[in-house]
Amino acid sequence: xxxxxxxxxxxxxxxxxxxxxxxxxxxxxxxxxFVQFLVPRPKPRRYDAVLIxxxxxxxxxxxxxxELGGHKIMVLRSDEGVAAFSRRCTDLGCLVSWSKERxxxxxxxxxxxxxxxxxxxxxxxxxxxxxxxxxxRGGQLYVNIQxx
Amino acid sequence: xxxxxxxxxxxxxxxxxxxxxxxxxQKDLPEHLDWWPYTLGxxxxxxxxxxxxxxxxxxxxxxxxxxxxxxSVDQITNGVYLGWFIRGLHKFSVDLMILFVLFHVIRVFVxxxxxxxxxxxxxxxxxxxxxxxxxxxxxxxxxxxNVSYWGMTVVTNMLGTIPxxxxxxxxxxxxxxxxxxxTLLRLYDLHTKLLPALLGGLVLGHVLVVRxxxxxxxxxxxxxxxxYPEHTMMMGAVAIGLxxxxxxxxxxxxxxxxxxxxxxxxxxxxxPPWYFSAAYMWITLLPAPLSLWSLLGGAGxxxxxxxxxxxxxxxxxxxxxxNALVGTVAVGVFAGLMLLDLWM
Numbered sequence: 001x002x003x004x005x006x007x008x009x010x011x012x013x014x015x016x017x018x019x020x021x022x023x024x025x026x027x028x029x030x031x032x033x034f035v036q037f038l039v040p041r042p043k044p045r046r047y048d049a050v051l052i053x054x055x056x057x058x059x060x061x062x063x064x065x066x067e068l069g070g071h072k073i074m075v076l077r078s079d080e081g082v083a084a085f086s087r088r089c090t091d092l093g094c095l096v097s098w099s100k101e102r103x104x105x106x107x108x109x110x111x112x113x114x115x116x117x118x119x120x121x122x123x124x125x126x127x128x129x130x131x132x133x134x135x136x137r138g139g140q141l142y143v144n145i146q147x148x
Numbered sequence: 149x150x151x152x153x154x155x156x157x158x159x160x161x162x163x164x165x166x167x168x169x170x171x172x173x174q175k176d177l178p179e180h181l182d183w184w185p186y187t188l189g190x191x192x193x194x195x196x197x198x199x200x201x202x203x204x205x206x207x208x209x210x211x212x213x214x215x216x217x218x219x220s221v222d223q224i225t226n227g228v229y230l231g232w233f234i235r236g237l238h239k240f241s242v243d244l245m246i247l248f249v250l251f252h253v254i255r256v257f258v259x260x261x262x263x264x265x266x267x268x269x270x271x272x273x274x275x276x277x278x279x280x281x282x283x284x285x286x287x288x289x290x291x292x293x294n295v296s297y298w299g300m301t302v303v304t305n306m307l308g309t310i311p312x313x314x315x316x317x318x319x320x321x322x323x324x325x326x327x328x329x330x331t332l333l334r335l336y337d338l339h340t341k342l343l344p345a346l347l348g349g350l351v352l353g354h355v356l357v358v359r360x361x362x363x364x365x366x367x368x369x370x371x372x373x374x375x376y377p378e379h380t381m382m383m384g385a386v387a388i389g390l391x392x393x394x395x396x397x398x399x400x401x402x403x404x405x406x407x408x409x410x411x412x413x414x415x416x417x418x419x420p421p422w423y424f425s426a427a428y429m430w431i432t433l434l435p436a437p438l439s440l441w442s443l444l445g446g447a448g449x450x451x452x453x454x455x456x457x458x459x460x461x462x463x464x465x466x467x468x469x470x471n472a473l474v475g476t477v478a479v480g481v482f483a484g485l486m487l488l489d490l491w492m
Contacts, residue, residue, distance in 0.1 A: 035316075035320075038320055039316055039319045039320045040319060040323055040324050040330070042319075042324075042325055043324070043325070065412075067412075070325075070326070072412070091305075092301070092302045092305040092306055092309075092431075093301050093302065093304075093305035094298060094301060094302060094414045094418070095412070095413070095414050097413075097414075107414075108414045108415075108416065108418060109298065109302055109414065109418050110431065110432040111432065111492075123432075124431065124432060124434075124435060124439070126435070126437075
């Protein structure tokens with residue numbers, strides 16, 4: 001009974017290996033499609049420069065919070081001019097609020113703090129707050145939310 | 149188990165008689181198992197049953213949409229007959245389940261019960277622990293009060309910081325870029341369908357593995373502690389005591405409800421439930437990548453601990469002492485971080 005099919009064994013092994021890989025590849029591709037089904041596509045951003053109003057409406061040393069095109073934003077007017085920051089804390093995505101007394105953005109989730117230029121100065125946030133360009137056209141302020 | 153003589157297994161001159169199902173139930177346990185901490189695994193099992201039952205009942209009223217979720221929880225708590233009690237049972241059972249899973253883990257760790265043949269018991273048990281924690285997270289997100297909402301934001305963001313797989317994983321869980329109604333629906337599905345099925349299977353598997361593999365041998369311990377009726381009685385008594393405690397806890401501390409979710413304003417106290425507060429403090433105190441990696445690394449080390457033990461004891465480490473030390477430090481750090489979270 002003991003017939004040694006050396007070549008046949010090798011051939012069979014190779015063919016089975018190729019079949020196996022093919023099967024795995026096919027199944028993997030299919031599985032990937034299922035994952036794609038579950039992971040939603042990001043929505044396209046439509047807005048560009050959004051009018052927020054006259055510069056004089058933003059009081060000095062105060063930050064106005066607003067929502068523009070899905071971005072939660074804080075517009076701060078300080079001695080250095082008007083700047084728009086994303087309210088999303090760069091640590092874990094809680095919303096920062098402006099503390100007028102300390103002149104800092106404060107995140108309540110992990111006590112992260114940012115100064116008035118958006119720089120991270122305390123707590124776990126790894127980088128400064130995201131900034132949006134503020135464009136001034138004829139006394140009116142526009143926030144360019146494209147680069148969020 | 150191997151060398152242990154089992155009086156319930158009848159043998160004849162022809163060899164062992166075919167086992168009846170009762171023999172599996174009446175399987176003898178090593179003598180040291182009459183120490184009551186060895187019944188700690190039965191408590192989470194009991195609580196899991198309560199969680200499934202009360203959870204099913206809650207789904208009759210709960211609506212997983214951002215407009216209705218909070219309102220429906222409010223209705224369950226304040227409108228439906230005994231709704232507060234069912235929700236309270238569900239809530240406290242989670243707390244106690246996690247607490248007793250942790251006690252069970254500590255008991256297994258300190259007595260080194262994960263040693264051969266227990267590796268699979270430990271690994272399957274640690275997955276049970278992680279899935280239970282995931283159930284806790286998805287569960288408290290469903291309430292959709294302000295703490296829930298921002299908890300979802302923070303936890304999904306944390307997953308997003310894992311390299312490569314993090315961002316797709318975050319999108320997968322959120323169902324979009326932001327925490328939204330889609331996120332709530334996904335967490336609802338996870339909490340009421342996928343994870344319970346997974347947890348049920350894992351718990352069943354874990355119990356079966358424990359029954360089949362048996363227990364690590366302890367020197368001087370002989371197998372004269374029958375599973376039925378002695379051990380079952382003890383587990384039953386402990387479980388009934390637990391039910392009484394649970395009922396009392398719900399009556400004394402009926403479940404409350406925070407202010408509804410507000411995507412514009414972060415909850416003033418975003419502290420997670422106690423079982424996440426240590427991890428929460430950990431990520432607060434340590435810089436971002438380090439804290440996450442140490443948590444993931446710690447979890448990984450936890451899963452493979454039986455193999456670490458085997459490796460180190462082969463090199464002559466006194467593992468009983470090491471474990472007592474590691475266990476004390478781990479529990480101390482956990483409790484310390486929890487206290488710190490309470491203060492802050």
